[in-house]
Amino acid sequence: MKSLTRVLLFLTLTGSVNARDLSQDEALRLRAQGRIIPLEQLLSLVESRHPNASLLEVELEEDDDIYIYDVELATRDGVVRELEIDASTGKILKDEEED
Numbered sequence: 001m002k003s004l005t006r007v008l009l010f011l012t013l014t015g016s017v018n019a020r021d022l023s024q025d026e027a028l029r030l031r032a033q034g035r036i037i038p039l040e041q042l043l044s045l046v047e048s049r050h051p052n053a054s055l056l057e058v059e060l061e062e063d064d065d066i067y068i069y070d071v072e073l074a075t076r077d078g079v080v081r082e083l084e085i086d087a088s089t090g091k092i093l094k095d096e097e098e099d
Contacts, residue, residue: 019063027060036060036067036087045090046083052076060087072098 022030030036039058046055050073057072067087074080084094 019061019068022060022062022067030060030067030087037090041090042069042071042085042087045085045092046071046073049083049092049095050075050081053081056080068093 027036031038042058043055046053053073053075055071055073057070059070061068061070069083069085069087071083071085072080073083080098082094082096082098083092085092
């Protein structure tokens with residue numbers, strides 16, 4: 001990640017049936033309660049997995065009572081990848097090339 005100042009955090013509602021995007025206020029409340037890892041920790045996890053990648057988007061979603069960070073990034077090779085990370089534990093649930 002180039003810098004924290006370049007991070008785009010999109011927390012808006014969508015029409016998804018299974019997952020619900022959380023608002024910024026909900027994310028802040030969950031972080032204050034210690035229920036999700038902070039954004040800085042998330043970025044560190046992503047950086048260690050994909051060094052020097054450019055962060056494109058981060059969303060915080062709730063799916064079946066599980067909080068998930070949905071991360072989109074571009075690798076140094078120009079490949080766009082999508083990661084899903086358990087927002088409570090930091091465990092990487094998915095890391096695949098974007099279609």
